[in-house]
Amino acid sequence: MKLLIIASILLVVVLVGGFAALRRLYPDSKAVAWLAESKTRPILFVPLALFLLIGGFAAYKLSNPGDTFIRSRLIGKELPAFTLPEALPNRLPVRRADFGRGEPRMINIFASWCVPCIAEAPQLMELARRGIPIDAVAIRDRPEDIARFLGQWGDPYRNIGADRDASLQLAIGSSGVPETYIVDGGGIIRYQHIGAINPSDMTRLTEEFEKARR
Numbered sequence: 001m002k003l004l005i006i007a008s009i010l011l012v013v014v015l016v017g018g019f020a021a022l023r024r025l026y027p028d029s030k031a032v033a034w035l036a037e038s039k040t041r042p043i044l045f046v047p048l049a050l051f052l053l054i055g056g057f058a059a060y061k062l063s064n065p066g067d068t069f070i071r072s073r074l075i076g077k078e079l080p081a082f083t084l085p086e087a088l089p090n091r092l093p094v095r096r097a098d099f100g101r102g103e104p105r106m107i108n109i110f111a112s113w114c115v116p117c118i119a120e121a122p123q124l125m126e127l128a129r130r131g132i133p134i135d136a137v138a139i140r141d142r143p144e145d146i147a148r149f150l151g152q153w154g155d156p157y158r159n160i161g162a163d164r165d166a167s168l169q170l171a172i173g174s175s176g177v178p179e180t181y182i183v184d185g186g187g188i189i190r191y192q193h194i195g196a197i198n199p200s201d202m203t204r205l206t207e208e209f210e211k212a213r214r
Contacts, residue, residue, distance in 0.1 A: 073173050074189050080171050084161025087138045087146050094135045094161030100187025104212035106134040107181040108157070109169055111141050112149035114177045116196035121153040123197040128156035132209055136160040139169055139177055180205070184212040 074080070079099050086093040099105060108124060110117040128134055136157040138146050146160070163169055172181065172189065182191040182205075191208040193201065 075192055077189060079183055079187050079189055082168050082171065084137065084163055084168060087136070087141065087160040087162035088143050092159040094137060094159045096187075098135070098159065099183050100185065102185040103133065104182060104184045104190075104209060106132060106209070107137060107172075107183060108134050109137045109139060109163075109174050109177050109179045109181075111139045111177050112145040113141070114139075117149075117178045118153055120178055120196040120198070121156075123199060123202060124156040125154045126202065127197075127205065130206070132206075133158050137163045137168060139163050139166050182208050182212050 079096060081096045083095045083097075084093050094107075106127070124134060134156050136159070138160060141162065141164075143162075150157075161168075173192075174181075176194075178196055180193040180197060181189055184190050190212045191205075193205060197205065
């Protein structure tokens with residue numbers, strides 16, 4: 001905010017300087033004469049200066065949005081120790097012991113109340129059809145809601161763990177749902193996909209999974 005105020009003042013100074021130049025160039029102009037009647041009238045430039053600065057800043061942010069996603073600090077590090085209870089009856093839970101056994105696996109963080117999770121469901125089903133093992137971490141969810149979600153949108157998961165207090169989500173550096181992680185055969189987190197998996201993401205995810213095999 002301070003920088004915006006300073007920039008506004010500088011812009012006003014520039015505009016006032018330009019006004020002085022106009023007085024020299026067009027001494028007979030009625031508009032210039034009207035502005036010259038009072039020393040306080042250059043203050044009229046302040047709203048214009050603020051408008052131009054805010055508009056310019058907004059345009060810059062739109063053209064240079066940057067990466068606003070929060071990346072996990074555990075990329076390239078071991079998956080932390082954890083044991084989640086089963087999210088559904090007759091389904092195996094998700095445990096740290098299931099990882100690091102020589103086979104890479106995906107972890108998909110999802111929830112039945114997550115609308116983007118519906119959008120990525122077909123892509124997860126396709127990944128499962130390709131033979132990629134996917135474990136699910138259900139965030140702050142109820143068994144009946146999870147069962148309803150999987151029954152409606154498909155079940156690509158091998159194991160489903162219930163992260164009722166989001167403790168594992170926070171431990172691995174996830175900031176929301178959905179997110180997908182690739183863990184290699186040694187239990188190292190190799191890749192993080194933030195947000196829903198779109199069809200355009202499938203090639204990259206498959207490639208990253210193949211890298212994790214090596």
